[in-house]
Amino acid sequence: MIEAKNLTKEYHVDGQRFKAVDNVSFEVDKGDIFAIIGLSGAGKSTLVRLLNRLEEPDEGNVFIDGVDIMSLREKELLEIRKRIAFIFQNFNLFNQYSVLENVMYPLNLTNKKVDKKKVAREVLDYVGLISKEKAFPKELSGGQRQRVAIARALVTRPEIILSDEATSALDPESTRIITDLYKRARDDFETTTIMITHQMEVAKDTSNKIAVMEKGRIIESNDTVELFRSPKSKLAQSFVKKAAPSNIIDVxxxxxxxxxxxxxxxxxxxxxxxxxxxxxxxxxxxxxxxxxxxxxxxxxxxxxxxxxxxxxxxxxxxxxxxxxxxxxxxx
Ligand SMILES: Nc1ncnc2c1ncn2[C@@H]1O[C@H](COP(=O)(O)OP(=O)(O)OP(=O)(O)O)[C@@H](O)[C@H]1O
Ligand SMILES: [Mg+2]
Structure with missing residues (x-):
């Protein structure tokens, strides 16, 4: 359903060129929850921004249901973007809007004749935050903000969710609520999710495929079960170890x-x-x-x-x- 092919993105920093994303390819099927894990600076956010052309790659293609989105004109691109929801690393909630208004916001951008308030409240109920509908983002915890961001993403019933998880780790309970949400969205609406995460726990509990990113490249990718069974790279092994802590062994x-x-x-x-x-x-x-x-x-x-x-x-x-x-x- 989503295919990234040889994606490369270069940045110029201090007169030097460097590849934030370096020749990355992968395939994601409908209903997959595809986790991309890597250390800070690996290029995860850059990669996910290339997928819906929030940023233009220097090289490579992205196919969505076989359509090369690099070949699309503005109008066609906007059409395809309606099928994709994006959750930003910092959530990008509007601080001056209430929780309900934040969730309603994407509906204001569509011409669909729906009772926006009703739909938004249903989604807030779905993520377990209806009691906070009148609250403002600054009155919420990190986990709650993330759930509002997910609600805002789900309100248009997207086929694809691109989620750039917040850097700071959530407590286990909030993490569980959020991982359950992604799985429910997949089961209830058949959404396809590409999620960036720093926590292997999250990838383990949610995804069916994992890609490990380091210095702009995907150095290893596999079915989640396989990756846990047999992580090949040192980085993957260290992530697996973190999710299933063990002692360091001096061979x-x-x-x-x-x-x-x-x-x-x-x-x-x-x-x-x-x-x-x-x-x-x-x-x-x-x-x-x-x-x-x-x-x-x-x-x-x-x-x-x-x-x-x-x-x-x-x-x-x-x-x-x-x-x-x-x-x-x-x-
Ligand atoms: N607009 C930009 N201009 C120059 N360099 C950039 C730009 N955006 C990102 N970078 C650099 O590209 C590299 C990858 O950044 P990116 O934000 O994709 O990493 P990340 O894996 O998402 O990290 P984190 O886990 O901290 O969110 C970093 O070295 C970053 O400094
Ligand atoms: Mg990032």
């Missing part, structure tokens, strides 16, 4: 061979480690383990130490690989 303090084993539901419930010990002359010492529930899947990893003869350890690792256990180094 050199172990005598044996320390490996990270990743497994899915398939292998969580099979005694593959036991079989390995029985079959080969090795000992396995569990250093750390974690199982995460993502969507309806369980993914997990274990960090284990193998001791024994090198040849036996080698065979044991081979055996595990043959039984769908992914083996990687502990970084």
């Amino acid at each position: 050199s303090s172990f005598k044996g061979v320390v490996k990270r084993l990743s497994y899915t539901k398939l292998t969580v419930n099979t005694p593959v480690l036991n079989d390995t010990i029985k079959k080969f002359d090795v000992n396995i010492n569990l250093i750390e383990g974690n199982i995460n529930n993502i969507s309806n899947d369980q993914v997990g990893y274990m960090i284990v130490e193998f001791t024994g003869e090198d040849a036996e350890i080698f065979k044991a690792l081979q055996f595990l690989k043959e039984h769908n256990v992914e083996i990687s180094e502990v970084l």
